[in-house]
Amino acid sequence: MDINLNNIRTNSTIAQNAISADTLADKTKETNLASYDLTISMAEAAIEDIKAAGIPANALRRDDELGKLISEAFSLPAPPFPAVE
Amino acid sequence: MKTIEDHYKTLAPKLTNWLVATGSSYAESCDLVQETFVKIWKMRDSLQDDDEAVSGLVFTIARNLRKNLARNEKHLVLQEEIGEDEAGEAPNTAQTTNDDREYLRKKLTEAFAKLPPILREAYTLFQVAEMSIHQISAQTGVSENLVKVRIFRAKEKLKELLSDVRKDFQ
Numbered sequence: 164m165d166i167n168l169n170n171i172r173t174n175s176t177i178a179q180n181a182i183s184a185d186t187l188a189d190k191t192k193e194t195n196l197a198s199y200d201l202t203i204s205m206a207e208a209a210i211e212d213i214k215a216a217g218i219p220a221n222a223l224r225r226d227d228e229l230g231k232l233i234s235e236a237f238s239l240p241a242p243p244f245p246a247v248e
Numbered sequence: 249m250k251t252i253e254d255h256y257k258t259l260a261p262k263l264t265n266w267l268v269a270t271g272s273s274y275a276e277s278c279d280l281v282q283e284t285f286v287k288i289w290k291m292r293d294s295l296q297d298d299d300e301a302v303s304g305l306v307f308t309i310a311r312n313l314r315k316n317l318a319r320n321e322k323h324l325v326l327q328e329e330i331g332e333d334e335a336g337e338a339p340n341t342a343q344t345t346n347d348d349r350e351y352l353r354k355k356l357t358e359a360f361a362k363l364p365p366i367l368r369e370a371y372t373l374f375q376v377a378e379m380s381i382h383q384i385s386a387q388t389g390v391s392e393n394l395v396k397v398r399i400f401r402a403k404e405k406l407k408e409l410l411s412d413v414r415k416d417f418q
Contacts, residue, residue, distance in 0.1 A: 211393040211394045211397060212393055215393035215394075215396045218397065222403065223374075223396060229403060229407060229410070232352065233269075233375050233376060234375075237268060237356070238265070239261075239264055239274060239277075240261065240264070241256075241261040241263070241264045242264070242278035244256050245282040245283075
């Protein structure tokens with residue numbers, strides 16, 4: 164039987180190229196996903212910033228009406244320091 | 249460097265009140281606070297000289313001890329149902345001399361329980377445990393801005409939930 168070495172070489176090259184293409188596609192996918200994750204987390208952070216910026220300046224005070232009620236209600240004494248040796 | 253007693257003076261009242269605000273009885277909270285500080289005392293040689301780090305550690309230990317306690321108590325449900333003798337209520341002084349405060353505490357605890365857990369955590373750490381935004385961010389693992397948003401949302405929700413109570417106390 165005659166074996167055409169040229170065909171084998173050609174097929175091998177095609178197979179190698181196919182593998183390289185797959186690897187490249189995977190790498191691209193990974194890079195894209197990483198970049199997508201990064202974009203999402205940056206977008207989320209930006210949304211948090213915008214939301215935080217929208218909070219009125221006095222909204223994070225502890226001594227407003229609600230805060231005073233809570234401080235009054237939760238002013239229980241702590242237990243004594245535990246006896247330790 | 250601060251002693252363990254110094255940390256206790258600052259943190260124990262905040263921790264006690266935070267544990268009560270987030271669902272533990274007063275008696276249970278006192279036990280948890282003491283147990284937490286026994287652990288802290290045992291770790292005294294490796295503690296950082298950093299108030300925020302110690303505060304974070306104290307709250308983390310207390311939280312874990314409470315989780316363990318809840319797990320163990322699942323096996324003791326029957327006992328609990330039989331022995332409802334108010335053993336977990338706040339001290340008599342508060343009960344007898346200030347019923348209003350007791351009532352208010354009950355209403356607030358109920359309202360906190362109705363908040364989504366992430367809002368409840370951020371708000372009670374801020375208002376009851378008096379942690380800074382920076383500390384809450386470190387404790388909960390979310391950004392400072394998100395902590396602010398959660399506190400703000402919790403406050404808005406609490407105002408709705410407590411509208412009747414707030415009128416009573418005006």
